[in-house]
Amino acid sequence: MAYVESDSQEEGAMNQTEHQNRVKLPESLTNEMGKVAATLPDWQLDAGLLSPRTWAEYRSALRGLTGMSEVIATCDALLNQVGGDGFAVLELGPLLDACGSPENGLRAVTALLSLLASPLRAFDRWPLWKPLGTNTDIDPMRATGTGYNPLHIDVVNSTLPPDYSALLCIRPDPRGRGESLVSQLRRAVSRLGPADLRLLSEEAYRDGSFHDLTGVGREWNPFPVLDGLSKSKGFVRFTAKMLAGADPDDPHTKAARALEQELIAQQRRFLLNRGDLVIVNQHLCCHGREPLGDGQEQLHPDERRLLLQIFLRNPEATV
DSSP states (O other), X not given: OOOOOOHHHHHHHHHHHHHHTEEEOOHXXXXXXXXXXXXXXXXXXXXXXXXXXXXXXXXXXXXXXXXXXXXXXXXXXXXXXXXXXXXXXXXXXXXXXXXXXXXXXXHHHHHHHTTTXXXXXXXXXXXXSEEEOOOTTSOTTSTTSSSOEXXXXXXXXXXXXXSEEEEEEEEOOTTSOOOEEEEEHHHHHHTSOHHHHHHHTSSOBOOSOOOSBOSSOSBOOSBOSBOOOOTTTOOBOOBGGGGTTSOTTSHHHHHHHHHHHHHHHTOEEEOOOTTEEEEEETTTEEEEEOOOOSOGGGSOTTTSOEEEEEEEEOTTOOO
């Protein structure tokens, strides 16, 4: 069950997110990017990643724009400082408007992300930007469901999960709910005892299937939650979904539940507005979602919440 803060705590946490983790593009940079967007080529992919040519063209088009280096430096600090929160929210609604069309807007956002890492299409049967709409007929816990989507990292059952996971809000929940959740994995791990750490380091956890994937290494199922690698290279392979049918008396389940409780106790909650792009460094941070507002069945599918998901890979990562 999701952790619910008191009203005062919740308001403070949301305000803290607004001030500390939100990045707003300067108006002049937004206008410049809007003009450049129409000149950007369609992206081409190579083994799931932006092709070297597309990556170079996107970076060249944006890198020299006034104010861009400061924006990228701010994002890099928020995402990659080992002791930091490991996430950032870019307010890109004005950029989408300045680009004039959805296609130009998505190219501009993709080019912006290419200055941080290389965009990755991990799921072969989906486009680079995977649509995550709202489906009232599936398990509410799923990414496109209407219920609580518990804390997790994406592609948890692989040897090399995406370095970053990003979600672009195209349409917020008209019912005003569906708050995003984030929690710093490494801080939670640091509060566990030696017995739990030992159990979490054993290959005893399973989640989902593994097929039609590119750029994420090999299947690792069962896997350890803690892989023993450095914070910049390794992952805390956690997803609360793997515990749904687990034996509650199993020591490995209890250790994972202890980690989950630490994550929930420190989680941050915030709503995404249209054009907000939340980026999560999966080496440091996990994410989830609170339930959407009641009455989703009464909304037309084209009125319900819609996000677009993309992954990023550090250029130096080895698949």
